[in-house]
Amino acid sequence: MTSLTPPPGKLGLPILGETLSFLRDPDFAQKRHQQYGPIFKTHLLGNPTVFLKGPEANGFVLTHENQYFVVSWPPSVKKLLGPLSLALQTGAVHVQRRKLMAQAFQPRALADYIPAMAAISDQYLKRWAALETFTWYPELRNYTFDIAGKLLIGLDQASKTDLGHWFETWCEGLFSLPLQLPWTRFGKAYRCREQLLNGLEALIRQRRQQGDQDNDALGVLLRARDEDGQQLELEELKDQVLLLLFAGHETLTSALASFCLLLAQHPMVKARARAEQSRFVGAPLTLETLKQMTYLEQVLKEVLRCVAPVGGGFRQVLEPCEFGGFLIPKGWSVLYEISLTHQDSALFSAPEQFDPERFSPERAEDKGKPFSHVPFGGGLRECLGKEFARLEMKLFAAKLLQGYDWSLLPQDLTLVMVPTPHPKEGLKVRFHREPIQGIQG
Numbered sequence: 273m274t275s276l277t278p279p280p281g282k283l284g285l286p287i288l289g290e291t292l293s294f295l296r297d298p299d300f301a302q303k304r305h306q307q308y309g310p311i312f313k314t315h316l317l318g319n320p321t322v323f324l325k326g327p328e329a330n331g332f333v334l335t336h337e338n339q340y341f342v343v344s345w346p347p348s349v350k351k352l353l354g355p356l357s358l359a360l361q362t363g364a365v366h367v368q369r370r371k372l373m374a375q376a377f378q379p380r381a382l383a384d385y386i387p388a389m390a391a392i393s394d395q396y397l398k399r400w401a402a403l404e405t406f407t408w409y410p411e412l413r414n415y416t417f418d419i420a421g422k423l424l425i426g427l428d429q430a431s432k433t434d435l436g437h438w439f440e441t442w443c444e445g446l447f448s449l450p451l452q453l454p455w456t457r458f459g460k461a462y463r464c465r466e467q468l469l470n471g472l473e474a475l476i477r478q479r480r481q482q483g484d485q486d487n488d489a490l491g492v493l494l495r496a497r498d499e500d501g502q503q504l505e506l507e508e509l510k511d512q513v514l515l516l517l518f519a520g521h522e523t524l525t526s527a528l529a530s531f532c533l534l535l536a537q538h539p540m541v542k543a544r545a546r547a548e549q550s551r552f553v554g555a556p557l558t559l560e561t562l563k564q565m566t567y568l569e570q571v572l573k574e575v576l577r578c579v580a581p582v583g584g585g586f587r588q589v590l591e592p593c594e595f596g597g598f599l600i601p602k603g604w605s606v607l608y609e610i611s612l613t614h615q616d617s618a619l620f621s622a623p624e625q626f627d628p629e630r631f632s633p634e635r636a637e638d639k640g641k642p643f644s645h646v647p648f649g650g651g652l653r654e655c656l657g658k659e660f661a662r663l664e665m666k667l668f669a670a671k672l673l674q675g676y677d678w679s680l681l682p683q684d685l686t687l688v689m690v691p692t693p694h695p696k697e698g699l700k701v702r703f704h705r706e707p708i709q710g711i712q713g
Contacts, residue, residue, distance in 0.1 A: 358656070408703075434467070530693065
């Protein structure tokens, strides 16, 4: 390995490197791949960083956790998530905590979440129909936060609480330069983290006093015991709950907004999805009926391929290793790329086209190579709430398609990529009630 050299690329300015270009230019990686090939080096957020794309690269990074790589986040994210968050835990502690938190996302728990999820969906859909024209993205943020608040910590109308307002400011600072000054995005976000933790502490103490029996995620965590029979400490509980709220809100909002946008742009796909839903009108929404919506499943997979809510993942290099004929030095960062893998024409035919049929059993383009379609990551750190997210997306989509229709108003539909992809002008739509007829017999 000593004869190998790091990948081509440039490290940019001292300290800053190419951070500003990375944050501002949505085609940052694409341009450099065109120049340097599938692997290049740069300098981001204080660290030399290697970008890798393609299924083999994804597999290499995701299957060598704790051997060559350990999870890493930009400094701003680390400070705002908190040191006890599952996202930052590693090794045996991470494995054990993950097992414990996964109890909140088992099939039985998910089935219990459906009635509340459906009720909140109905409230929002009726309200949107009454509004007729509105900007959808901020509404979707409130919708997913209300569901996360209710199902994860038992809070009604969470988006209207102080917790909801602090959370929005906290999210805005996640991918920013970590300058802790009162007027910077990071400074404001850090102040909101303190307020969020105080609010969560009050909630946790109250629930503990009541001898908590609730079936939300917090209830599961309050009852959980580790292998030594110990409860989670208060400080860790606060960090873990904050992570769950983030995971159940930010990326899901992005995915739902992309679904609404892409179906408005592809009326044939929308019509076919609505036709499938006519078989389910009046049927109770259960895990079983949702599983039978096979075309909708293909549509949602294609939405996550076209606009991956998480564009890639950072790791820190524990040991020097070799990939693609280049040395990846110890102490550097790597970024495995989800979005650019999903746009690879060697894996997906005409990747620029929105084509749910690519996920049909006949074509199954995601099955050609492992780690080709990885919207939820993979390996030891695959998204813990993956099934929760898939359930919420499918339930929302089914209710929307069965009872409503929508069209886009004139606007700039460019996607802003940070912290997660969303339409620049917030997705302005005309929205109305339009129930589909059920198939009889």
